[in-house]
Each structure stands twice: as C-alpha cells, then as structure tokens.
Amino acid sequence: KEVPLALTPNDPNWDSDLVGVAPGPRMNATFVTLARNSDVWDIARSIRQVEDRFNKRYNYDWVFLNDKPFDETFKTVTTSLVSGKTHYGEIASEHWSFPEWIDQDKAKKVREDMAERKIIYGDSVSYRHMCRFESGFFFRQPLMMNYEYYWRVEPSIELYCDIHYDPFRVMHEGGKKYSFVLSLYEYAETIKTLWDSTKKFMKNHPEHIAKDNSLGFLSDDGGETYNNCHFWSNFEVGNLNWLRSKAYTDFFESLDHDGGFFYERWGDAPVHSIAAGLMLNKSEIHFFNDIAYYHVPFTHCPTGEKTRTQLRCHCNPKENFDWKHYSCTSRFFELNGMTKPEGWEDQVQ
Numbered sequence: 001k002e003v004p005l006a007l008t009p010n011d012p013n014w015d016s017d018l019v020g021v022a023p024g025p026r027m028n029a030t031f032v033t034l035a036r037n038s039d040v041w042d043i044a045r046s047i048r049q050v051e052d053r054f055n056k057r058y059n060y061d062w063v064f065l066n067d068k069p070f071d072e073t074f075k076t077v078t079t080s081l082v083s084g085k086t087h088y089g090e091i092a093s094e095h096w097s098f099p100e101w102i103d104q105d106k107a108k109k110v111r112e113d114m115a116e117r118k119i120i121y122g123d124s125v126s127y128r129h130m131c132r133f134e135s136g137f138f139f140r141q142p143l144m145m146n147y148e149y150y151w152r153v154e155p156s157i158e159l160y161c162d163i164h165y166d167p168f169r170v171m172h173e174g175g176k177k178y179s180f181v182l183s184l185y186e187y188a189e190t191i192k193t194l195w196d197s198t199k200k201f202m203k204n205h206p207e208h209i210a211k212d213n214s215l216g217f218l219s220d221d222g223g224e225t226y227n228n229c230h231f232w233s234n235f236e237v238g239n240l241n242w243l244r245s246k247a248y249t250d251f252f253e254s255l256d257h258d259g260g261f262f263y264e265r266w267g268d269a270p271v272h273s274i275a276a277g278l279m280l281n282k283s284e285i286h287f288f289n290d291i292a293y294y295h296v297p298f299t300h301c302p303t304g305e306k307t308r309t310q311l312r313c314h315c316n317p318k319e320n321f322d323w324k325h326y327s328c329t330s331r332f333f334e335l336n337g338m339t340k341p342e343g344w345e346d347q348v349q
Ligand code: GDP
Pocket: 033, 034, 035, 036, 039, 065, 066, 067, 068, 126, 127, 130, 153, 154, 155, 234
C-alpha cells in the first residue's frame, strides 16, 4: 500500500505527540552538530525545537562532533533531549589544523590585517579550522560513514513550524543531493580569490561539471565572476555520498591546496554552494519552503497564511528574508522556473 509522504490536517495523528506515528519508511540519516562544550545550552535550545517540531515523531540519530573531548554535562544534556541515538566524536587533529603547505607567517599577517579592518571572525584561527572542517571533513568522520543523509543543526537556531513529513525522504524520493532554506550574498572580502580557484578547478576537471548546472545562480556573466550568492549552510539537509564523491573531494582538495581557508577566510557556505551549483544538476538542489528557520540574523518564514496556521508557525511573516533584496532566493526561483508564492511582492524591501 502506498504510504503518503506527508500527514494532512484531517489525519487523526496530525496533533499527536506520540512517537512512531510518522508515516513511511525510515531513511538512513542523522542530525549532525559541530559544537564546543560551552555551546551546550545553546544547542540544547536547538535540539528541543527540532524534537518538538519534527524528530519526536521520527527519532533520527544525532552525531555530535568536537575538536576536543565532549564533557559529561554536554553528553548528559544532549542525550536526554534527543529521541534517537546520540553519538559523540572527537575530530582527528589533521582535520582541525594547518596543512603543511600553509605559510604560517603569511596566514598570521592576513589575520592581523583582517582584525584591523574589523572583518567578522577575520582574526580567528579556530573559525578558519571550523570552516575548513565543515567544507572538507565532517562527512568523512568515522561516525558519519554509515549514514547516507545528514541534517546540520547549529546552536541557537529556531524552527518555527511543525514539519509533518520526513525531509530525508523528500531528498531520497526526489533524487535531491543538497537543500537550503536561506540564501544571500557572501561578504566579498573573505573570499577574494575563491572564484579564481574555482575557475582553475573547472578547467582541470571539466568531467566534474554537471550538464544542467546552476552556474546562473552563482554568476551573472557566464562564469567570469562570482556574484557571491550562496546557500546558508548553517541549515543543510544533504546527501553524504555526494560529499564523499570524487567530484566533491577533488574540489575540496584543490581549494585546500590553494590555501584560501587560511590566506583569506573562505566559509563553508560558499564552498558547498559553489560545489552544488556546478557539480549537481538543477533538479538535485531543493528549497524547503515549509521548514521555517532562524539563525541570527535571518529568518525564513513561509509565505502564505494558510500554511502558517496549519503548521502552527510562530514566526512573524514580515521577517521573512526570502524576497528582500539581499537574498538570492528570488534568483534561484527564476533560474529554476519556479513560481514565487502569492504575496511575495509585498515583502520586497
Ligand atoms: P557563525 O554561524 O558563522 O557565526 O559561526 P558559529 O559560531 O555558529 O560556528 C559554526 C558552527 O561551528 C557551530 O555549530 C559552532 O558550535 C561550531 N564551532 C565554531 N567554532 C568552533 C570550535 O572552535 N570548536 C568546535 N568544536 N566547534 C566550533
């Protein structure tokens, strides 16, 4: 018998908080969070929301990763909140350090210069390790190897609406490899040569470029320059096998050797986004309109009052970032021939 993808408001289980009432087969999937021990109360808030809005009905596992050992408080609090199994991993030092080819003096001068120019996280070594780790290593940690799909969750995020279907199953059944809820323009000073490195990679590896790619999302001049559009990677539901593919890892190794994680401050968001935009077909990138989300300072609140009341959302629709001028989501819709939701014009600012 066909199992419906989502519950409807008429379903007797719509308002049920019971576990195990979710329809459909389970996916081979996990939540994943990179965090410090000091993040415990901020991640506790995120977990509570993910559980209340979704996972209490699905009980997916949760993998926690840290460059230091997790302490007992972190493990006790998070295990008590997660309805699935929890796993705790310490990151190997080669995934959280300077590669040998990096010139330490040059990297230090960059940090001093960025500090003076007040570039956000510009002076931070740990932030750079974090961005490099999220770009190249989280998906090949031993604890991640048995899973096919992941959902990244950061401290202090909010989920504003109930989720009445399994996003992992949406990915699986739709052949999706990467997804997003918010998109915007990257701070250009942090990625000055990222596109040069990308062009070098495209030239060296034409075999990795997808035929029906989203170059039009990333560039306004046919690939000459980067328009800085990226999917915001603090929320991601994606396919781990894609990140572990030769195409993606060749891209990461190439960028890593160019040194921009340390000589600039390349973020994992533009790195993932450029990879998805060039190496996936358009149909493999998914926009989750009905996952209402906040990470400081941006909100994705679904357009459409009916959706918001049915899903018991608690976000203010005026705060929805999607159609504001600093968002790239309009561009994504246009590139993919998608119809913007009713009322979007009223939100342009
Ligand atoms: P922002 O969202 O770009 O402002 O950066 P965050 O401070 O939220 O960091 C992104 C993610 O990496 C969050 O999940 C943090 O908990 C985590 N993170 C950042 N720095 C470190 C670090 O030095 N060690 C560990 N273990 N996690 C970190």
